[in-house]
Amino acid sequence: MLNHGTAVLLFVGMLLTTDVSAARPTVQQVNRALDIAERAASAQLYDLSLRAYVEALRQGPPSNGDSGDRLDGRFRGARVDTTSPLPPTPVQAVRTRAITLAEKLYPKWKEHLGADKALDGVRHIVFPLNSPRVHPWWDAADAKGDLDLHRGRGLVEVLFVAAVDANGLEQLHAEAQRRAADGSLLAASIALLCCSDDQQRLSAIKTLHSTAENGPARQDVQFVASCLGQADVRNQSQRAEVAAAWHALAVQCRLWNGAEDTFVPALLLRAARENFSVGRNDRAVELLEILHSVSKPGRVITLEKARDVIGTELLVRGLVAETELVLGAELATEFQGRYRNSGLLAGRKFTGAAVIADDQELPEVVIAGSVADEEAAGRVWVSVLDLSTNTSRNLFVLPEFSQIGSLSISPDGTELLLHATSPGEPVSSAQMYCIRMDDGTIRSLGRGIYPAWSPKGRRIVYSSYSPARGVWVMRRDGSDRQLLDPDGWSAAWSPSGRFIAWVRNQTSNYGLVVYDLAEEKLNRPALQLPSEFPFLSAGMQWSADGQHLFVRGWRSQGGQGVLDFQLSGRAGVSVLYRNANGFPERLGSVAQAPVLSVGVSGVETLHLLDKDGELVKLNGQWEGRRNASPCSRDGKQLFYVSRPVRRGGQ
Known part of the structure; x- marks a missing residue:
């Protein structure tokens, strides 16, 4: 219950907010109204809270009014410490407060007043x-x-x-x-x-x-x-x-x-x-x-830093004449020598957009159900397994790709990535494709392998044999491709989006590396591989909490398995499973254990690796077919590729 003082305060606040709406308000008026909005929400008077907030801001940013702060005049001609940022003006401060308060109160307005009313209120401000x-x-x-x-x-x-x-x-x-x-x-x-x-x-x-x-x-x-x-x-x-x-x-x-x-x-x-x-x-x-x-x-x-950036941007693209135009011939020559000697140019490669011609012939993706059952039975499917009901259904029927893999569902669930090769093509010619989930529309993202979404779905990390081998990153539409590491292979984005991990398999430069996007530096977990796994392979997945990396490795006795790299706390490497021939895939956002595609009598089958290291076959997947390349967005559905078994298990 409200006490008498709080009720009076809120009533006065309503009067003040009414005054605010009459003309462009002052900083003091807006701050008073925001006080009322916050106090009213605390008292569970959400309608009054939203009204006070809207009335405070719907006339636009406030004037300084009688706040007495004239920052420009106060510092004009004065000697100030320019190494520290100036304090915010009252208008800047109230703007920041208004934004922070809206982020705090909106969930309460939505819950108690409804999303429509909350939308109307905020819309009348913008x-x-x-x-x-x-x-x-x-x-x-x-x-x-x-x-x-x-x-x-x-x-x-x-x-x-x-x-x-x-x-x-x-x-x-x-x-x-x-x-x-x-x-x-x-x-x-x-x-x-x-x-x-x-x-x-x-x-x-x-x-x-x-x-x-x-x-x-x-x-x-x-x-x-x-x-x-x-x-x-x-x-x-x-x-x-x-x-x-x-x-x-x-x-x-x-x-x-x-x-x-x-x-x-x-x-x-x-x-x-x-x-x-x-x-x-x-x-x-x-x-x-x-x-x-x-x-x-x-x-x-500084001018020196700007010149360094300009020289790098132009020279890595081979634009020598343009470098001379912007920086002058003397500086351009100096920069070319400096960058070549330091190896910076070799470490930073850029390409233009991946231009896919409008008339390029793309493989046909058919919505499941539009192909006769007899014909579909012999084709490659993209299927989804509902883990609550243990039932599978087909989404798409794919062309006769000779190799297909690396399914990756976008964070918003609207698109599916994969790589594939046509019959007779080597894996180095693999193309990356993006399929819309609603209608099966397919587009090419150019050559590459092992594509994977960033957590927000704006970028894609992948590996490529050409134009230069290594780990690359690009935008969702295939543009702005940048080479991250010419010695890297098979990358995966961390759940937070801050890190990208990949494998280096060069003899002189071997191991698992983790790139910190925030600090722009490459880290090497100092972890010793088990003796039976001398090499790492393509295929890795982060745990949901970002503390583990599940990585495929080659066994010295032959075959592959899955290793668990623990990256924090008591860091170390343990063997999760031996003789797994498919990529590990984290199941949703909660489970730590990965899903594996494991060969049983020469036919891949999807299994969950439980906390005891035991394989548990997933019920509901298609029987009598080769099921591989699992991926999950929410832990409720598992997308996978299902292929018919040919003669000899192929």
């Missing part, structure tokens, strides 16, 4: 009624001292989550598109995040590109850049439009006051790389020229 303005309430990420674009946080992210919860993405997309048509760059960016199909996505990217050429404010560009970085781009035409939009945003840097922090150079570098990836070297070089011109001695990104 898209104010009777106003053409859009207010994403975006808090740009702090400069990290590097040249990566770091995502910020914003109320628009809460809006997106609410739209998903309330099944309101289509309506949100329509509202954003309507405002984007009136020239709102922020609305165009929000529309891009809400697209449900490729046609909408391409239209949104084109709208964003055209509105980005109108000289947007820096604060808006920071928000738009974050949205572009999250865009789910799926084909080459979309990638080309995205690259053009990055270029349109980045050239605005000419209008700003240099590179006082890392955002400007990070934006220019990201935009240049996007344009390199689609073959627009002319635009990329232009952006690197701007990066060189805005970099000055003594700034966060």
Whole structure:
């Protein structure tokens, strides 16, 4: 129950929030209303909490009002310590508070008021009624001292989550598109995040590109850049439009006051790389020229560091003439000698986008049920095993691939990765394919083997024999391919997304390595292999908690098995199972033990390796067929490849 004092406070708060709605509020008014929203939620007055929050913010960011803080004037002409970040202004502080509070209160609003009402409230803040303005309430990420674009946080992210919860993405997309048509760059960016199909996505990217050429404010560009970085781009035409939009945003840097922090150079570098990836070297070089011109001695990104980055980006692509154009002939010559002597060029290889021609002949994938049973019986299937009912059903009927494997289901469950070779082709010619789960549409991602999704589904790690052997990473659409390790093979992404592990099997450079994406360094677990497993093989999987790696190994007596690398605590290596000839696959997000494909009388069968090291055959898989390449997204369903048994067990 509320005491009398709290009730009066909340009533006064309602009056204050009513005053807020009359005009653009001050920082003090917004903070009062946010206090009320928080106190009301604590008192389980969720309707009042949401109302106070919406009334506080729906007129847009507050003015300084009578806060007495004029940061620019206070520091103008003063001697300050530029090595430490300036304190946030009151407007910045209240923006950060508003975002944090929304993230905290939204689950309670949704639970007690319903997703629809919570969505309406947040939508009226981002898209104010009777106003053409859009207010994403975006808090740009702090400069990290590097040249990566770091995502910020914003109320628009809460809006997106609410739209998903309330099944309101289509309506949100329509509202954003309507405002984007009136020239709102922020609305165009929000529309891009809400697209449900490729046609909408391409239209949104084109709208964003055209509105980005109108000289947007820096604060808006920071928000738009974050949205572009999250865009789910799926084909080459979309990638080309995205690259053009990055270029349109980045050239605005000419209008700003240099590179006082890392955002400007990070934006220019990201935009240049996007344009390199689609073959627009002319635009990329232009952006690197701007990066060189805005970099000055003594700034966060010094002129020396900018030149180093520019030289590397151009020289690794063999653009010697362009390096001379941007840096001058003397510096270009110096950089070429320095990089070749240090081996940096050999360690960093880039390629352009994987351009898949529209008329390329792709293998036919048929939805199960549209092929006669007699014909389907002799074909290769992609099947799914429901682990709660122990029943399998067919999803797709595949062509007559001679080799097929490495199934990997996307985190959102919409697409399936695999690699395959056609009859008569060597494994070095294997192609990677991505199949849409809803309609069986297939697309090629180019040559490669062992593809695997990142935890968020935005990138794919894989191994390749060409154009250079090693472990590579690319975007979901096959663009922006980068070689991580020319000596690596068969990689797997950790559940957290921070690490990628792979095997090195070179005699002089052998072992298991783990790459830390956050710190950009390669670690080698100092673990001794059991004597009966002198070599590691392709095929590995992380445990659900990220503390173990299940890795296939070759036995000295012949055959393969599965090893358990414990990476933390009492680190060590143990033998999980001997004579397993299939890749280990973690079963869902809870179980630590892997699923194995084990040969029984020459026919692969799916088994779960329990905590005692015993194999337990999975019930419900297709009998009398070769079942392999298991993968699971949620621990409830297991996807696998099922092939008929030919003569001689083949």
